[in-house]
Amino acid sequence: MKQVVVTTTFLLSLILFLSSIANGHNITRILAQHPDFSTFNHYLTTTHLAGEINRRKTITILAIDNAAMSSILSKHLSIYTLKNVLSLHVLVDYFGAKKLHQISKGTTLVSSMFQATGAAVGTSGYVNITNLKGGKVGFAAEDNDELNSFYVKSIKEIPYDISVLQISHVLTSADAEAPTSGPSQVDLISTMAKQGCKAFSDLLRASKSALSTFQENIDSGLTVFCPTDNVVDGFVTRYKNLTDTQKVSLLLYHGIPVYQSLQMLKSNNGIMNTLATEGSNKKYDFTVQNDGEDVMLETKVVTATIVGTLIDQDPFVIYKINKVLLPRELFKAAPSAPAESPKPSKKKKKKVVDDDEADSPDAADAPEADVEDQTADDVNGAIGKNNGVGLVTLLVTLFMGLLVL
Ligand SMILES: *[C@@H]1O[C@H](CO)[C@@H](O)[C@H](O)[C@H]1NC(C)=O
Numbered sequence: 486m487k488q489v490v491v492t493t494t495f496l497l498s499l500i501l502f503l504s505s506i507a508n509g510h511n512i513t514r515i516l517a518q519h520p521d522f523s524t525f526n527h528y529l530t531t532t533h534l535a536g537e538i539n540r541r542k543t544i545t546i547l548a549i550d551n552a553a554m555s556s557i558l559s560k561h562l563s564i565y566t567l568k569n570v571l572s573l574h575v576l577v578d579y580f581g582a583k584k585l586h587q588i589s590k591g592t593t594l595v596s597s598m599f600q601a602t603g604a605a606v607g608t609s610g611y612v613n614i615t616n617l618k619g620g621k622v623g624f625a626a627e628d629n630d631e632l633n634s635f636y637v638k639s640i641k642e643i644p645y646d647i648s649v650l651q652i653s654h655v656l657t658s659a660d661a662e663a664p665t666s667g668p669s670q671v672d673l674i675s676t677m678a679k680q681g682c683k684a685f686s687d688l689l690r691a692s693k694s695a696l697s698t699f700q701e702n703i704d705s706g707l708t709v710f711c712p713t714d715n716v717v718d719g720f721v722t723r724y725k726n727l728t729d730t731q732k733v734s735l736l737l738y739h740g741i742p743v744y745q746s747l748q749m750l751k752s753n754n755g756i757m758n759t760l761a762t763e764g765s766n767k768k769y770d771f772t773v774q775n776d777g778e779d780v781m782l783e784t785k786v787v788t789a790t791i792v793g794t795l796i797d798q799d800p801f802v803i804y805k806i807n808k809v810l811l812p813r814e815l816f817k818a819a820p821s822a823p824a825e826s827p828k829p830s831k832k833k834k835k836k837v838v839d840d841d842e843a844d845s846p847d848a849a850d851a852p853e854a855d856v857e858d859q860t861a862d863d864v865n866g867a868i869g870k871n872n873g874v875g876l877v878t879l880l881v882t883l884f885m886g887l888l889v890l
């Protein structure tokens with residue numbers, strides 16, 4: 486029995502180790518262990534920089550403690566300007582404490598994420614790192630002559646993935662602090678109308694309630710899927726047949742309240758809640774599936790494919806899709822349904838199965854039916870999405886096996 490426990494403990498550690506590699510770094514979690522950096526950490530999250538940082542490899546975060554953050558917060562910058570300032574503190578190269586002291590010729594310019602966004606004028610998104618007398622290391626934004634911040638200590642180093650170093654002061658940069666317009670000033674309706682989604686934007690404009698829900702989410706994270714004009718035109722008669730509440734639900738079904746880059750959609754197969762999702766019985770969710778480079782959205786009534794990107798400004802993105810998303814809560818996958826153009830035979834087969842489900846009166850509310858369906862449909866997606874679950878299952882299986890022995 487002792488051996489079993491030892492083996493299990495070993496397996497558990499191995500599995501935790503493997504899943505930590507699989508999930509990459511998480512800046513929020515790293516900084517959460519250092520309460521002195523809670524303000525900096527908080528703003529990395531609210532500016533959505535944390536997500537960007539977690540997606541990148543080979544980066545260095547120049548972290549500012551709570552006391553030093555007050556100087557920048559007292560300037561009352563908008564969240565978008567603050568994002569520029571903080572992105573200047575994310576260097577797109579790896580600098581451990583050791584490398585910092587070994588810079589050739591004692592001084593270098595390193596590109597930051599501010600430079601990478603394209604928002605920086607000229608080279609103002611570069612950070613000057615200079616070795617000074619007595620082992621002191623100074624930092625400054627390139628558009629600032631004076632080295633105004635100094636290396637304090639190393640907080641976390643995972644060579645050559647992520648390094649988190651504390652510096653004494655916020656890097657001051659007139660360019661990064663210049664007022665900037667955020668995505669909320671983007672006109673949702675006209676952005677869609679100008680790029681082949683006019684019909685959908687007209688439906689949205691006519692629904693005050695749906696439009697305001699979309700707009701309220703732009704700042705905090707919003708992904709919109711707008712069906713192209715020709716498919717919306719063919720759908721309008723069915724749309725007019727819906728009650729006002731159903732119209733709102735259908736429109737909200739085309740938005741999800743989080744930012745999802747194309748890369749994230751490609752790597753995160755699985756169920757997505759939408760703006761129309763409310764509690765457990767109004768699910769209005771759909772499944773994201775990949776087919777090679779294609780990202781498909783499956784509602785069980787229809788499968789749409791992303792065919793383009795209208796705008797991508799984290800935390801806000803609009804994709805163009807080739808079908809109206811028909812939620813199973815509102816539409817049956819009836820073969821006689823006229824609005825959809827003929828489907829490839831690949832999808833036909835699945836549709837027959839869905840028809841049976843949709844015909845039963847409480848298909849939409851029956852969770853068991855759904856779970857079953859998901860396992861069949863999304864086995865790949867589930868494993869792809871959540872390595873943890875797969876590994877835990879493996880562990881449990883191994884453990885049971887060992888107990889039997
Ligand atoms: C990172 O860690 C935070 C805090 O532990 C957690 O809320 C968040 O979901 C994590 N993000 C990712 C992408 O795992």
Ligand SMILES: *[C@@H]1O[C@H](CO)[C@@H](O)[C@H](O)[C@H]1NC(C)=O
Pocket residue numbers: 592593594613614615630631632
């Ligand atoms: C960095 O700044 C210092 C001080 O202003 C300057 O002497 C040095 O030349 C700069 N380094 C680079 C690579 O521009």
Ligand SMILES: *[C@@H]1O[C@H](CO)[C@@H](O)[C@H](O)[C@H]1NC(C)=O
Pocket residue numbers: 722723726
């Ligand atoms: C409109 O709704 C009625 C009643 O539910 C239905 O019989 C009819 O087929 C619908 N028309 C369209 C175009 O969907």
